[in-house]
Amino acid sequence: MAKYKKIESFLPLTHTTYYILLALISPAHGYGIMQEVKAITHGEIALGPGTLYGALSKLTKQGLITKLEEFATNRRKYYTLTPLGRQVVKAEYERIKSLVENSSELIQGLEGEDE
Amino acid sequence: MxxxxxxxxxxxxxxxxxxxxxxxxxxxxxxxxxxxxxxxxxxxxxxxxxxxxxxxxxxxxxxxxxxxxxxxxxxxxxxxxxxxxxxxxxxxxxxxxxxxSQDIYTDKPSKLERYKKQTTLLSMLAFIFCLNGVVHFLGEKPPFNFMKYIDGLGLLITLYGLTKLKLKMRGIARQQK
Incomplete structure (x- = not known):
């Protein structure tokens, strides 16, 4: 089902979802994702286990990530992006980028006013 | 020991x-x-x-x-x-x-999700009390003609719980992060 869903229908992503997807560009398990998200955000975001596990099962159900059964070491399961997941995270990046680009000139004017 | x-x-x-x-x-x-x-x-x-x-x-x-x-x-x-x-x-x-100082849920959407799960469970319970209430009201026979009051009480309690959850969710929605 998820395959036929439009990429745009997943956007915008929440902060947490966006960072988790970024962390899964190369395969990682739950603990690895927490570490990676912490590193990407320079310590700003420490994912709680409830939030992380909930996101992993939801994203798997949506078909954006997939569990790599063959890489499982004991109870830690590895995940990675599906082709759809790759497209979604790229589309979200483009969306945010165009927001910033389109608004940067106006925002600079605003900052000038404040000084 | x-x-x-x-x-x-x-x-x-x-x-x-x-x-x-x-x-x-x-x-x-x-x-x-x-x-x-x-x-x-x-x-x-x-x-x-x-x-x-x-x-x-x-x-x-x-x-x-x-x-x-x-x-x-x-x-x-x-x-x-x-x-x-x-x-x-x-x-x-x-x-x-x-x-x-930490929580197991660290962002607003997942915190709300947690309460939504509870809301779903309680709503199902409220629905069952409603249904039972109707059945007991229509088919009341002594000595069981008090059953509808139990259903009514159950419904009241579950509705109270749903209100409590709603208020908690509103509190989270108003938080900064």
């Missing part, structure tokens, strides 16, 4: 935070949660040295048996030790100052 005691105490689904705090207070008083009885709300505690611990209860109605190991591992990797499972509720315990 350390002493053990059983405590009967009921926490409805909208009082999960109160339940967490109660378990922490028990640990501080030297009673460590070690088990529970099936179906009835009885907790089993063992006497231990008084210690400060935080408890978190996670509601997981859809967690499959084969995913439980991985689920507990994700919590263990954050420092939360799995203690018991009671129905759909999973009890975790954390120690140390770092965990004291």
């Amino acid at each position: 350390s002493q053990a005691k059983k405590v009967l105490k009921m926490f409805p689904v909208w009082q999960m935070e109160e339940e967490e705090q109660w378990l922490s207070r028990m640990a501080q008083q030297g009673w460590q949660l070690t088990g529970c009885l099936p179906v009835i709300p009885v907790y089993i505690f063992e006497e231990q040295k008084s210690h400060s611990a935080v408890f978190k209860i996670d509601l997981q109605p859809e967690l499959r048996k084969k995913d439980r190991g991985e689920y507990k591992q994700v919590f263990a990797d954050s420092g939360w030790e799995f203690i018991i499972k009671r129905g759909d509720r999973y009890y975790f315990q954390g120690e140390g100052t770092e965990l004291m």
